[in-house]
Amino acid sequence: MxxxxxxxxxxxxxxxxxxxxxxxxxxxxxxxxKGEVLGVVGESGAGKSVTGLAVIGLIDPPGxxxxxxxxxxxxxxxxxxxxxxxRVRGKxxxxxxxxxxxSLNPLYRIGDQIVETIRTHSxxxxxxxxxxxxxxxxEVGIPAPEKRIDGYPHEFSGGMRQRVVIxxxxxxxxxxxxxxxxxxxxxxSVQAQIIALIKRLGRDHGTAVMLVTxxxxxIAETCDRVAVMYxxxxxxxxxxxxxxxxxxxxxxxxxxxxIPTLAGEDKRLVQIPGAMPRLSAIPPGCPFNPRCAFVFDxxxxxxxxxxxxxxxxxxxxxxxxxxxxxA
Amino acid sequence: xxxxTLRRFLQAIGVxxxxxxxxxxxxxxxxxxxxxxxxxxxxxxxxxEIRHSLGLDDPVLVQFGRYFINALQFKFGVSYQFRLPVxxxxxxxxxxxxxxxxxxxxxxxxxGILMGVYSALRRDTVLARLFQAISLIGISLPTFLIxxxxxxxxxxxxxxxxxxxxxxxxxxxxxxxxLLTVSGWKAIIMPAITLGLxxxxxxxxxxxxxxxxxxxxxxxxxxxxxxxTTRAIHFGHALKNTLVPVITVxxxxxxxxxxxxxxxxxxFQWPGMGLLFVQAxxxxxxxxxxxxxxxxxxxxxxxxxxxxxxxxxxxxRLRSTVxxxx
Amino acid sequence: xxxxxxxxxxxxxxxPAGWFRRALDSDIFYSFRRSRLTMVAAxxxxxxxxxxxxxxxxxxxxxxxxxxxxxxxxRIAPLWTADGQSPFLLGTDEQGRDVLSAILYGLRISLAVGxxxxxxxxxxxxxxxxxxxxxxxxxxxVIMRIADVQLTFPAILIALLVNGVAKSLLGNRxxxxxxxxxxxxxxxxxxxxxxARTVRGSVMVEKNKDYVAAAQLIGLPxxxxxxxxxxxxxxxxxxxxxxxxxxxxxxxxxxxxxxxAGMPDTMPSLGTLIRIGNNYLFAxxxxxxxxxxxxxxxxxxxxxxxxxxxxxxxNPKLR
Numbered sequence: 021m022x023x024x025x026x027x028x029x030x031x032x033x034x035x036x037x038x039x040x041x042x043x044x045x046x047x048x049x050x051x052x053x054k055g056e057v058l059g060v061v062g063e064s065g066a067g068k069s070v071t072g073l074a075v076i077g078l079i080d081p082p083g084x085x086x087x088x089x090x091x092x093x094x095x096x097x098x099x100x101x102x103x104x105x106x107r108v109r110g111k112x113x114x115x116x117x118x119x120x121x122x123s124l125n126p127l128y129r130i131g132d133q134i135v136e137t138i139r140t141h142s143x144x145x146x147x148x149x150x151x152x153x154x155x156x157x158x159e160v161g162i163p164a165p166e167k168r169i170d171g172y173p174h175e176f177s178g179g180m181r182q183r184v185v186i187x188x189x190x191x192x193x194x195x196x197x198x199x200x201x202x203x204x205x206x207x208x209s210v211q212a213q214i215i216a217l218i219k220r221l222g223r224d225h226g227t228a229v230m231l232v233t234x235x236x237x238x239i240a241e242t243c244d245r246v247a248v249m250y251x252x253x254x255x256x257x258x259x260x261x262x263x264x265x266x267x268x269x270x271x272x273x274x275x276x277x278x279i280p281t282l283a284g285e286d287k288r289l290v291q292i293p294g295a296m297p298r299l300s301a302i303p304p305g306c307p308f309n310p311r312c313a314f315v316f317d318x319x320x321x322x323x324x325x326x327x328x329x330x331x332x333x334x335x336x337x338x339x340x341x342x343x344x345x346x347a
Numbered sequence: 348x349x350x351x352t353l354r355r356f357l358q359a360i361g362v363x364x365x366x367x368x369x370x371x372x373x374x375x376x377x378x379x380x381x382x383x384x385x386x387x388x389x390x391x392x393x394x395x396e397i398r399h400s401l402g403l404d405d406p407v408l409v410q411f412g413r414y415f416i417n418a419l420q421f422k423f424g425v426s427y428q429f430r431l432p433v434x435x436x437x438x439x440x441x442x443x444x445x446x447x448x449x450x451x452x453x454x455x456x457x458x459g460i461l462m463g464v465y466s467a468l469r470r471d472t473v474l475a476r477l478f479q480a481i482s483l484i485g486i487s488l489p490t491f492l493i494x495x496x497x498x499x500x501x502x503x504x505x506x507x508x509x510x511x512x513x514x515x516x517x518x519x520x521x522x523x524x525x526l527l528t529v530s531g532w533k534a535i536i537m538p539a540i541t542l543g544l545x546x547x548x549x550x551x552x553x554x555x556x557x558x559x560x561x562x563x564x565x566x567x568x569x570x571x572x573x574x575x576t577t578r579a580i581h582f583g584h585a586l587k588n589t590l591v592p593v594i595t596v597x598x599x600x601x602x603x604x605x606x607x608x609x610x611x612x613x614x615f616q617w618p619g620m621g622l623l624f625v626q627a628x629x630x631x632x633x634x635x636x637x638x639x640x641x642x643x644x645x646x647x648x649x650x651x652x653x654x655x656x657x658x659x660x661x662x663x664r665l666r667s668t669v670x671x672x673x
Numbered sequence: 674x675x676x677x678x679x680x681x682x683x684x685x686x687x688x689p690a691g692w693f694r695r696a697l698d699s700d701i702f703y704s705f706r707r708s709r710l711t712m713v714a715a716x717x718x719x720x721x722x723x724x725x726x727x728x729x730x731x732x733x734x735x736x737x738x739x740x741x742x743x744x745x746x747x748r749i750a751p752l753w754t755a756d757g758q759s760p761f762l763l764g765t766d767e768q769g770r771d772v773l774s775a776i777l778y779g780l781r782i783s784l785a786v787g788x789x790x791x792x793x794x795x796x797x798x799x800x801x802x803x804x805x806x807x808x809x810x811x812x813x814x815v816i817m818r819i820a821d822v823q824l825t826f827p828a829i830l831i832a833l834l835v836n837g838v839a840k841s842l843l844g845n846r847x848x849x850x851x852x853x854x855x856x857x858x859x860x861x862x863x864x865x866x867x868x869a870r871t872v873r874g875s876v877m878v879e880k881n882k883d884y885v886a887a888a889q890l891i892g893l894p895x896x897x898x899x900x901x902x903x904x905x906x907x908x909x910x911x912x913x914x915x916x917x918x919x920x921x922x923x924x925x926x927x928x929x930x931x932x933x934a935g936m937p938d939t940m941p942s943l944g945t946l947i948r949i950g951n952n953y954l955f956a957x958x959x960x961x962x963x964x965x966x967x968x969x970x971x972x973x974x975x976x977x978x979x980x981x982x983x984x985x986x987x988n989p990k991l992r
Binding site for chain 2 (some may be wrong): 053078102106107109110115117121122124125126137140141185188189207
C-alpha cells in the first residue's frame, strides 16, 4: 500500500485561556489516501473545523498543537517554521471555508486574487498566471470566465463565489483539499452542484479531500470513508457504506438514525437526548457517557481507545470483548 | 451614480443655505452694519439716511436675498476694525491657512497610519504601548498647551525654530507661499505638528482598530490558507481594506483641521484666516465672523461632497450598489 | 409577548440603599477596582474637585480682588528657586498675583463652567432628543438635520461664534459673571447633539414596544410612562457622554479663554492664566504658564481616563 496523502496521529489541540487549558482535539488519528474523500461529521463544537485548521497550520494563539503528528505525503508538517508551513498552505493543501460571501477580499477583483495566489506558489508570468486563472474559472464551472475574471466578488452569487473560492484552493494543484462545511452557507439548490464539483475535482486530479460537514446526506453521497467526531475525539471511523448502514458507536447510531429517508417515512427519527458537553465540562471516561443508552460503569471512568471492527474502528467499551477474543 | 452625486449636491446646497441664514442673521442683527460706515458723532438723521441707502429698512427677506447674492460673489461687507473689504482680507490670509492645514494633514496621515499599522501588527511591543500613551496625551492635551510646550522647547530653550510667523514668503500671483524657502519650512514645522497632532492620534487609533478588525475577517484567514506571504496579507489585503474608512475620516477631518487652525494660528501668530477670525471675535468684528463662517462651511461642505464621491470610487461594492439604487 | 411586560423592576427606583449595595458588588465597581490607572485618575479628579471647592481656604490671597495684589510682589519665581519668596509657593505673575492661588480659583471657574456647560448641553440634548423621538415626523427631521449639520462643525468654532455674537449683542454690559453665563451657553450649544441622538434612539425603540400601546389602551399617559423607562435606560450612555464631554467642555472653555474670547484677566480661569503666562515665556518666567498648564493637563487627562474606563465598563450595555 502506498503512503497516504495525509496521516494524522494522536493529534491534540489545546486552547490556553486564563481560567483553564481546554483540549479541543484529544487524540485524533486518521489517514486519507490519494483520491479519497474522507468525510468528517459531528455536532458543532465537536472539533471538526479545528482538526482541519490544525492540518493546514492555522491554529492561532491561544490555541496550539500540543502533541501528535501530521504527515503530508510522508513529511511532517506540524510545527514547521511559519515560512515553511506558509509554502505548504495553498500549494500542497488547499482550503475551502464555509462562507464564500466573506472568504474573498471585497476590494480586489477575483482575477487579481487568483493571479496573486498562483504567482505566490509558482514563477509564472503575470499573463501566464492570468491565462491559468481563466482556465481554472472555466474548470470550476464559471461561465464566460475571460469576462468574469475582472469582476469583483460582490458581482457573483453565493454559489459562484464558492466556485471562485474552490478555484483559489486548487490553483496550485494541491495534494489535499480541506473543505470546511463548503455548502452550509449556500442555497439548497446550489449545494449539490458544489459537492459534485469538489468530488469531480478530487477524482480528476487524484486529490485527497477532507470534507468537514454536519450534513449526513452529503457524507453518504460523496465520501469514501467517514469519521464521526464527538467532543474532540473520533468516535467511529470507517468506509461510508458500513458506517451509515451499520454504525457501531452508540453516538454514530443516533446520528445515522437522525437522517430522514424517503423510504422509511413512517419511522420516527431517533433523537439523541441532551447536548454535547462544553469543552470546559467534558466528563471523565467516555465523553458520550451522560447521553449514552448503553452506558455502564467503565464508561464513566475509563476513556475508550479505538478498536478495530472489520474495516471500521470504534472508540467504545461495548466492543472491548471482541478485541479480547481476537487477541 | 449620477443621481447619488446629484442628491449629495442638493443636500450640500441645503446646508449652505442654512449656514447662510445664520451668517445673515449674525450680520444683520448681531452687528449693526451702519456702524461700519459712520463715526460716533454722526447724527441720528444721518444714520437713518445711511440706513435707508443701504436698504436696511427693506423687508428682511429682501435683505437676505441681497446678502446671499453678494455672498455668492464673495462680497461680505467691510471689516469694522480694518475698514477693508472682508473678502480681500480673507483672500490675503487664505494661502497661509491652507498651507498649514495641508502640511498638518499630510503629517497626521503619514505618522498616524505608520503608528497605527505598527501598533496593530505588533500589539504587545513596548513601542506599540508608547504609541498608545502618545495617543492618549494627544487626545487629552489642549492644542494650545502643546503649542506652548513646543515653543518653549524648540524656540525658547533650544532656539532651533522660530516661535511665530510664516518665515520668508514668495508670491505666486495672488497666492503667497512659505513652502519655497528654508525659513518658511522652518516656520511651518511646529505649527503643523501642533495642528496635526490631534488628527494623527485620531487616525492612529482608527487605523489600529480597523486593522485589528480586518485581520480577524474571513478573507484574511482565507488569504492565509492560500499561503500568501505575511507581507502580502498585511500590506496588500489588510491595509487596503483598512484605509477605505481611514481615508474617509481623514478627508472629513480636513475641514476640522482648518477650523482648529484658529487655535494654532493664535499660538504661533500664524497670519491666516483663523488668526483673523479670533481677532474678529475679540473685537466684535461681525462681518469677518459671518464671512469666516460661510467660508469654512463652504470648505466643509465641499470636502464632504468630494469624500462621499471618492468613497464610491475606492469601494467597488458601493460603486455598483449606488449605481443600482440610482 | 415578553415585550408587553413592563421591563423595569420597581425596587430599582424605590430603594436607594439596596441600589447602592448592589452598585458596590456590580461588575462596574469590580472593573474599577481592577484598573489601577483608573483609580489613580479618580483620585486625582477628586483631588482637583476638593481643591476647587476649598480654594478660598487654601489660597494665600484672593486673586480676583485687585486690592490684595501688590505690584512689588510681581514676577517672583517659585519658592524652591533662588529667587523664591514665601508665601508664594509657585511664584507670582506680573500683577503680583500668587500663581498657586490663581490656579485654585481658576480651577474653580474651569470646573464650574465645564460642569454647568455639560449640564446645560445634557438638558438641552435630552429634551430635544425626547421631543424628536416622541413626535417624529417634521419635528424629528428638523432637529436631527440641525444635529447632523452641527456635528460636522468643530465645537470650538460654534462656541467662538456664540461668544462673538453675545459680545456684540451685550456690548459693555458683559461683566465677569455674564461672561461665565455666555461661556456656559456657548459650550451647551456646542455639545448637545450626542445626548439628543442617544435619547432619540432609545425613545424610538421604546415607542414601538407593546407596553406603550397597552398603557394607552388602559388610559395611562403614554409619554410619562415611556420617559420613565427611556431615561433610566439611557443613563449609562449619557453618563459616559457627560464624562467625556466634561473634559471637552473644560478644554473648550480653556481654549476660548486662551484665545481671549473667554474669562477676562480680572477673573481668570486656567485658560486665561495660560494666555497671560504665555506672554512671559520668552522672558524666562516659565512658572506663570507652566503650573496652570500642568493643572489643566492633569485635570483633563484624569477625567478622560475615567471616561474611557466608564465607556469600556458600560460597553456591553451600550451595544
